[in-house]
Structures are given as structure tokens and as C-alpha cells.
Amino acid sequence: MLHMDTLDQRIISRLVADARASFADIGAAVGLSAPAVKRRVDKLLDLGVLQGFTAVVDPEALGWGTEAFVEVHCHGNVPAHRIRGGLEPLPEVVAAYTVSGQADAIVHMRAADIHHLETAMERLRAVDFVNRTVSTVVLSRLLDRPPPADRA
Amino acid sequence: MLHMDTLDQRIISRLVADARASFADIGAAVGLSAPAVKRRVDKLLDLGVLQGFTAVVDPEALGWGTEAFVEVHCHGNVPAHRIRGGLEPLPEVVAAYTVSGQADAIVHMRAADIHHLETAMERLRAVDFVNRTVSTVVLSRLLDRPPPADRA
DNA sequence: CGTGAAAGTACAACCGA
DNA sequence: TCGGTTGTACTTTCACG
Numbered sequence: 150m151l152h153m154d155t156l157d158q159r160i161i162s163r164l165v166a167d168a169r170a171s172f173a174d175i176g177a178a179v180g181l182s183a184p185a186v187k188r189r190v191d192k193l194l195d196l197g198v199l200q201g202f203t204a205v206v207d208p209e210a211l212g213w214g215t216e217a218f219v220e221v222h223c224h225g226n227v228p229a230h231r232i233r234g235g236l237e238p239l240p241e242v243v244a245a246y247t248v249s250g251q252a253d254a255i256v257h258m259r260a261a262d263i264h265h266l267e268t269a270m271e272r273l274r275a276v277d278f279v280n281r282t283v284s285t286v287v288l289s290r291l292l293d294r295p296p297p298a299d300r301a
Numbered sequence: 302m303l304h305m306d307t308l309d310q311r312i313i314s315r316l317v318a319d320a321r322a323s324f325a326d327i328g329a330a331v332g333l334s335a336p337a338v339k340r341r342v343d344k345l346l347d348l349g350v351l352q353g354f355t356a357v358v359d360p361e362a363l364g365w366g367t368e369a370f371v372e373v374h375c376h377g378n379v380p381a382h383r384i385r386g387g388l389e390p391l392p393e394v395v396a397a398y399t400v401s402g403q404a405d406a407i408v409h410m411r412a413a414d415i416h417h418l419e420t421a422m423e424r425l426r427a428v429d430f431v432n433r434t435v436s437t438v439v440l441s442r443l444l445d446r447p448p449p450a451d452r453a
Numbered sequence: 454c455g456t457g458a459a460a461g462t463a464c465a466a467c468c469g470a
Numbered sequence: 471t472c473g474g475t476t477g478t479a480c481t482t483t484c485a486c487g
Contacts, residue, residue, distance in 0.1 A: 164355075164356035165356045173482095184456085187483075188454085199358060203320050204317045206351060206352065207349055211313075211350070216398075218407055229441050243444075243447065244442075246442055248439055249440060255437065285404070286401045287398040287407075288400055289381050292396055292397040295395070323462060325461085333473075335463080340472090
């Protein structure tokens, strides 16, 4: 599946640090010409290793300053794709995972404030397969960063 | 807390969708010239509303296919910045939050596989202020997306 | 993978509402 | 202070070696 060498990893690392860096700058950093970098980036996009480029926005500044993690416990056995389908319409859900342990899923939610979070969680609890939720409100964000380019 | 109008939100929305979009393309979408868009983006970067631009990488492809959420319970009262300092050196920690409830912090970890996750959690438990951890392993990622540009 | 040329883009200085 | 226009340097992108 992967012909991913050290050069690709260094290119990815540079793009994670700055997605708007020019191919020429990246090339200078990794020792390649700009077209060579572009060919590798295009290949990585095609393979799905790179999924795209995005802006990092301060949620506070956009009015999404309150977040919470919610354990979702379902009625009986609900397949993952059905959980996904139930959560996808809720705009406050920024991430969701099926998990091992007592809970069936962990849902990461963002809202404007506590009141908005409350109404969003009411909508979450109203989803048909949801039985019980256990929510944990975030007080402060300590860290938020991409994983290292090369594994330890 | 500053003057962010509809134009800024639409520009941010476009950059979240594609951080490498040209100012000319963004301008065509929002009805502004390229330099006008650049001036607004520079201002948003300066204000910290936009924090930067990054590549979206598939963690699987990079060899970080296993993730977990870990509740951290501390010895006594540990200030947030000290928790941050203790977690920051662990490369497997991709995000961390102080939270309300029984736990003191929630830590989001990524590792190459279950064994790597185990060794990373041993290192986490070895951090001086950590008393107890409760870990929840992710089985599948259902959703992972940015919050909407305008609040509901 | 590098080179070079054509088209497109970024950026700063300048002008007008 | 906002946006538009212009000119210059740089980037992207392609065909070719």
C-alpha cells in the first residue's frame, strides 16, 4: 500500500506545519526541486495519505468556546454506521468514535456556551438508539497537536 | 471579540475547506478582490482567529492507527500548566483537556498499535502527578470534522 | 528527477470612496 | 479605514530530456 519514504514524511511534516508553504520552499528544505515536490504531494493526495489542507481556527473566536466529551450508551446492539448516521446531523458533534469498554461511543461536542451545549445534548439524547449519556465538560484545552511524522 | 463580519466568516469557511485555495479564488467566491482577501486573512492571523494552515493526514497511513481516550486522575491538586508540562513530552499525546467530573484530565493518545499504546500509557502513568488512569480504546472513527462556520 | 517556459498568484505601493 | 488597481517577483504547472 505504501511507497512512502523519508522524503515523503519530511514533505508531509512541512505541510502539517504550514499548508500554504510553496513547493519551492518545501523542496529547499528537503532537497528536491519544486516540481518533484508537487508530484509527490499529488501522489500522496491520490493515495489518501494526505486528505487535504485546512485552516486552523480558534474555536473561541468563532463563538464555539465550550466543549465536552460524551459517553453514549445505546439500546442493544447498534451497528457503527447507524451511530454515525444518527450523529452526523448534529452540527455540535465535531468527532465521534466507537469504543471498547462500557460505553458504545465517545462523542466530542463543541458549542457556543453551556446553554447551547445543554440543548445540543438534549438533541443527542433524543436520537432513537441513544439510551444514556455521560458527559464531561472541558475546562481548558492543554494540548492540541498533530501526531509526529515518524512513529517512535 | 472583534469585528468579524459575514465576509470574514465566508473567507474562513473557504480556507477550512481548502487551505491552499488562492486569494483570487476565495475572492471570486465571496465577492472581493485578491488583495482585499489577503488583507483580511493577514488581519485574522494577527488577531489569532486564524492560527495557521495545516495538512490533514490519514493517521493510519502514517502508522498511527490505534487511538485511545484516557481519563487521568492526579495526586491532590495539580495546576493545569503542570499537567500540560507533564504531558507535552509524550509524543503519543495528541490532545489533552482539564475537565469537570471525577477525572482531572482527558488525554487523547495515538499509537502505531496496541503494544505501542501500552508502552505509551506506561510512560503516562509514570508521570509524577498521575495517580490513576482509566483508558478507553477507540474501535473506529465515525466522524472527524471542523465545527460549522456559523453557530446554530 | 531536473530544467525551462507559460500562465497564474502573491505582495507591496498607490489611489479613491 | 475600507476596497480596488497596478507592477514586479514568485509559484504553479506542464512538456521534455
